[in-house]
Amino acid sequence: MMSINENNNIKKKDLPKNRSGAEIFVDTINDLKIDYIFGHTGGAIMPMYVEINKRISRHEKTPEVIMFRQEPGAGHAAEGYSKIKGKPLLVCATSGPGATNLVTPIADCFADSIPAIFVTGQVSSNYLGTNAFQEVPITKIVSPITKLAILVKNANEIESALRKAYDISLSGRKGPVLIDICKDAFNGKNNEEPLINSSIEKKIEDKFDKKVIDEMLKQFAKAKKPIIYIGGGIKIDDSYELLKTFAKKYDSPVGMTLMSLGSIPRDNKLSLGMLGMHGTIEANNAAKNSDFILGIGVRFDDRVAVKDFGNHAKICHVDIDASEINKIRKVDYEINTSAKRFLEYAINNGPSRTEDLNDWHNQISEWKKMNPKLDEEKDEIIPQIFIKELSNLTSGKSIIATGVGQHQMWTAQYYNFINPTDFLTSGGLGTMGYGLPAAIGAYFTKSNKEIILIDGDGSFQMNMQELGTVVQNKIPLKMFVINNGLWGLPMQWHEMFDEGNLFECCLERDLTCPKNCSSFKTCKKRNNNPDLINLDKVYPGLKTARITRPEEMIPMIKEVLAHKGPYLVDVQIKKESYILPIIPPGKGIDDIITEY
Ligand SMILES: Cc1ncc(C[n+]2csc(CCOP(=O)(O)OP(=O)(O)O)c2C)c(N)n1
Numbered sequence: 361m362m363s364i365n366e367n368n369n370i371k372k373k374d375l376p377k378n379r380s381g382a383e384i385f386v387d388t389i390n391d392l393k394i395d396y397i398f399g400h401t402g403g404a405i406m407p408m409y410v411e412i413n414k415r416i417s418r419h420e421k422t423p424e425v426i427m428f429r430q431e432p433g434a435g436h437a438a439e440g441y442s443k444i445k446g447k448p449l450l451v452c453a454t455s456g457p458g459a460t461n462l463v464t465p466i467a468d469c470f471a472d473s474i475p476a477i478f479v480t481g482q483v484s485s486n487y488l489g490t491n492a493f494q495e496v497p498i499t500k501i502v503s504p505i506t507k508l509a510i511l512v513k514n515a516n517e518i519e520s521a522l523r524k525a526y527d528i529s530l531s532g533r534k535g536p537v538l539i540d541i542c543k544d545a546f547n548g549k550n551n552e553e554p555l556i557n558s559s560i561e562k563k564i565e566d567k568f569d570k571k572v573i574d575e576m577l578k579q580f581a582k583a584k585k586p587i588i589y590i591g592g593g594i595k596i597d598d599s600y601e602l603l604k605t606f607a608k609k610y611d612s613p614v615g616m617t618l619m620s621l622g623s624i625p626r627d628n629k630l631s632l633g634m635l636g637m638h639g640t641i642e643a644n645n646a647a648k649n650s651d652f653i654l655g656i657g658v659r660f661d662d663r664v665a666v667k668d669f670g671n672h673a674k675i676c677h678v679d680i681d682a683s684e685i686n687k688i689r690k691v692d693y694e695i696n697t698s699a700k701r702f703l704e705y706a707i708n709n710g711p712s713r714t715e716d717l718n719d720w721h722n723q724i725s726e727w728k729k730m731n732p733k734l735d736e737e738k739d740e741i742i743p744q745i746f747i748k749e750l751s752n753l754t755s756g757k758s759i760i761a762t763g764v765g766q767h768q769m770w771t772a773q774y775y776n777f778i779n780p781t782d783f784l785t786s787g788g789l790g791t792m793g794y795g796l797p798a799a800i801g802a803y804f805t806k807s808n809k810e811i812i813l814i815d816g817d818g819s820f821q822m823n824m825q826e827l828g829t830v831v832q833n834k835i836p837l838k839m840f841v842i843n844n845g846l847w848g849l850p851m852q853w854h855e856m857f858d859e860g861n862l863f864e865c866c867l868e869r870d871l872t873c874p875k876n877c878s879s880f881k882t883c884k885k886r887n888n889n890p891d892l893i894n895l896d897k898v899y900p901g902l903k904t905a906r907i908t909r910p911e912e913m914i915p916m917i918k919e920v921l922a923h924k925g926p927y928l929v930d931v932q933i934k935k936e937s938y939i940l941p942i943i944p945p946g947k948g949i950d951d952i953i954t955e956y
């Protein structure tokens with residue numbers, strides 16, 4: 361009999377005949393060299409855990425199993441792992457609420473092209489469609505946000521479903537897949553008729569077109585005000601070294617999205633920093649005035665490609681996903697291939713630049729000087745300064761996870777990433793609660809880098825239960841909660857654009873608050889609810905501290921970095937802190953606000 365693949369350690373002939381679906385499941389994931397299952401349990405998925413349990417007690421090979429306190433914890437942790445490792449693990453949960461709890465991490469993976477395999481238990485096949493206990497049609501629910509969603513009703517289908525899911529999650533534009541396995545498929549026996557049915561699959565093709573690329577590069581080499589615009593495609597393909605070579609060859613400035621920060625370090629002459637709503641003055645002005653924008657592995661997202669973006673430019677879009685090209689911006693050159701394939705070709709075959717770009721670089725240096733100055737407050741912690749200190753004390757070399765909000769943007773602006781895979785943040789979906797579990801997932805990559813969470817007080821509370829997972833597994837996470845007692849980002853929008861109608865953004869509000877509260881400039885209320893420093897009593901082994909004054913920042917960061925176990929610091933910042941610059945929603949680059 362043939363082996364499953366060339367390098368496997370399990371040969372089919374070595375496997376007992378008549379294996380159960382659960383046995384086939386574990387044999388297959390062993391063969392796929394899946395390192396971890398991040399999961400939660402419940403009725404429909406239990407047969408799979410029983411099989412793993414039996415094997416562990418027989419000292420047989422299985423992936424390591426890490427249990428999370430709620431399913432989204434497992435899902436976002438898988439994202440943190442996969443962004444760093446570039447390969448998927450399995451997220452396993454039960455049917456019904458277990459499955460629906462995974463919808464947010466699945467959508468997050470889809471938005472940020474993260475490969476991950478989600479496995480849900482399902483009710484027995486004879487109960488499908490009967491509104492059985494804990495039955496939801498999860499393949500139908502997630503089909504628009506997965507690359508593949510398969511319902512498996514029979515033990516025979518499990519192996520091929522897993523193999524297909526693994527390949528598809530990693531092929532073309534990477535992303536999430538879901539396999540929904542009926543309980544009787546786990547328990548049933550294989551009768552040797554492998555089949556896949558009920559699958560909903562989206563195909564991605566690579567249409568590398570040399571002629572279009574040659575013509576485009578000819579024009580790019582002549583452009584007088586070129587910029588390269590890069591996104592997560594650069595990171596996912598590990599193409600950032602190629603990108604640096606390419607940018608140098610054409611002496612072209614590079615603007616980055618949130619997903620590609622660090623591809624070109626901030627101190628490199630060619631780095632424009634971040635583009636878009638909270639991007640740098642030089643990046644946005646360059647995008648407005650450019651005569652040629654070359655987008656690589658990037659979406660023309662409305663938060664980045666704002667009004668005026670590229671209005672005077674020829675635009676080229678290189679992307680592995682054809683459906684992204686011409687979706688938001690009509691482009692002049694469509695190049696449907698991977699960032700890596702394009703860059704390799706362009707570096708080796710593209711014509712050289714003929715004219716120098718000194719005027720363009722000088723203009724960019726002038727714009728650089730117009731970036732906002734930091735708040736000079738001496739009595740309170742200025743969040744941007746805190747993040748700058750953290751960046752300096754870690755030399756920009758740590759893995760940083762964030763939630764979503766002001767703290768996320770301050771991190772993007774002031775942590776000087778030198779490696780794009782070090783920044784774990786929810787870009788496309790903007791999922792609060794992503795940070796803590798993503799940082800946990802990063803730990804399981806066994807990276808020797810420090811893993812640091814910079815979270816918001818709002819975001820942290822969305823998945824705070826995973827502190828249980830942290831202390832249980834003795835994960836030495838360094839956690840800084842940037843605490844303003846606010847859902848700060850919407851607060852900033854209301855204050856700036858809605859005449860201060862912002863009451864719903866205050867975590868410290870109660871019904872006795874003044875009815876006309878429209879600013880946090882005067883309210884200094886600090887309820888400390890929850891009182892983060894008391895979490896050391898709730899979670900054994902967790903060390904906690906609070907800082908409120910600027911002079912406490914550096915000693916605290918040093919202490920945390922020197923500590924061996926998990927450490928949580930409540931960083932109480934000046935409440936009325938703003939992300940600047942900001943291009944107001946729907947407005948253009950000239951409307952950018954740099955002072956508030
Ligand atoms: C799951 C989810 N719900 C709501 C939002 C909308 N939202 C964006 S930022 C934000 C507030 C974030 O608060 P916090 O984590 O404290 O960060 P801060 O802005 O204060 O730094 C909200 C409610 C979101 N992005 N994700």
Ligand SMILES: [Mg+2]
Pocket residue numbers: 765816817818842843844845846847848
């Ligand atoms: Mg906050």
